[in-house]
Amino acid sequence: MQTITAALLIHLSLLSCGLLAQTPPETWKEHWFEHNQLIKRVFYNNDIAVYFDDQVGPSIAWLNTFVNDAWWHTKRVYGNYGTENRLYAVFHTDKYSGGHPSTYMSSSHDNRNVIDCGPYSWKNGDDHELALITHEIAHIVELSSKNIGGSPAMAVWGDSKWAEIFIYDVYKYLGKNDQMQRVYNIWINQADDFPRANTFWFRDWFYPIYSKYGENAVLNRFYEQLAQYFPKNGNQYSRGMNMGEFVHFWSGAAGVNLKDQATQAFGWTSDYDNQFRQAQSAFPFPYDAGVAKFYHGCPSTGFFAGLPVGDYRLSDMRKKGLHNDDISSIVVNPGYYVQLFEHDNFGGGSMRVTGTHSCLTTTGWNDRISSLQVRKFAG
Ligand SMILES: [Zn+2]
Structure with a gap:
């Protein structure tokens, strides 16, 4: 049984790798709006594929790095964008005005997440170039986050x-x-x-x-x-x-x-x-989703999560994205407090905090919290 299970697991993991690791095509004929270039792939990895038309210079290192990092950050914060989960970044020079996005939910760009950027040279990573790239990614986020299409806002x-x-x-x-x-x-x-x-x-x-x-x-x-x-x-x-x-x-x-x-x-x-x-x-949801906020850096950097009132054992903390012995700063809204515990299941040393603790090193609680309670003061 053990062998069969292991073989099955390997097979499943190969299958999922195969699905995720699609190879972007070497060329792609544009068929959207007035765009009709045969664009060529100049870079790709598991997260991005970069395409240039013939007017853009050779592959540019800063561009690949920036697109990759911006997209990677986007997925880390907002989640996944389709099965392939890859960003196709298309660049032109002095062609078409501005830029536009498309998402994996639209057939207009072959169900790929696309930023299509028209006007610049892309040589130096000027402010307007970075801003245009990131602006178009912002549209992908508003148009297809959480697997739902459209931007009500x-x-x-x-x-x-x-x-x-x-x-x-x-x-x-x-x-x-x-x-x-x-x-x-x-x-x-x-x-x-x-x-x-x-x-x-x-x-x-x-x-x-x-x-x-x-x-x-x-x-x-x-x-x-x-x-x-x-x-x-x-x-x-x-x-x-x-x-x-x-x-x-x-x-x-x-x-x-x-x-x-x-x-x-x-x-x-x-x-x-x-x-x-x-x-x-x-839409009767409450406004108290995040009365206490937790960070893993000092002072108050590296946001982990905001928690509503409740008791959080280590397993509950993990479900909210908090790690064991890794909280370094806490901000608690007025009227609430957080009871900190050294061990799981509300055990070991304990301390009550209110307000802003931008660095828990001053109280000896840095990287020490293993369970906690968020409470509202009575009255
Ligand atoms: Zn284009």
Whole structure:
């Protein structure tokens, strides 16, 4: 029996490798929009395939590395994109304007995740080149995360507002600190005319949410909430969302009611208020998903997870993405506390923490927590 089982397991693992390790074709004839080039594969691995048309120079190392790292980070944060799970990155020079995405859910690009980037030389990795690549990946995330097609929030945030915080996060986690600072300086001062004049999307909405409620974990939770609750037809979202729904879903993602933040960012009309109340009753998820947040770096870097009130043995911690003896900083919302335990099953030494502990080394609890309880203070 043992031998048979082992043979079966080997067979199954070969089969799954075979499915995942499809070889991207050497050439690909474009058949979308006005694109009609015979593009050639210049690089590929298990995560990406890079294609150039004849006007682009030879394979460029920085480009392969950046596309690979950005896509790898995207999958780590937001999950998988289809069985092949690969990004096809197509580059032109001085051809077609801007860029466009496609996803594995669309036959327009042969059911591949695609970023098709038109205008630049791609020689030096200039800011506008990195931004265009990452902007198109942001569209793939909004259009096909959690295996559901369509972007209900595009009706609210337009083409680029989601992409800005997505790009900021990619740069941050890829260690592109100079580029990150430059886009921050641009977007923190940038006003848009929607949903009203002088809306500072980055300054008053996305950056505060990102920095206060768990960075890319809160971004990912938005898509998890959408996939779980927003109306669908099969594997497609069935409609766009209104502003009240938008604030409700982001509140669920952040684990806190964001009405005040929305009021500051967008103003608050009676329409918004009605929509917000209707959304709360139509999609009755709570806003306390992340009252305590855990990080594996000091100070408060390397976000692990936000936890609601509850008891977490080591096995429960692991299900939430937390590792044994690896928590280094904790941020607890007002009105709550976390009881830390040295051993599993709430054993060994223990300490109660409230507020922000940006580095647990000062209390002797760094990399020492093996179970924990998140509790609300009585009254
Ligand atoms: Zn193209």
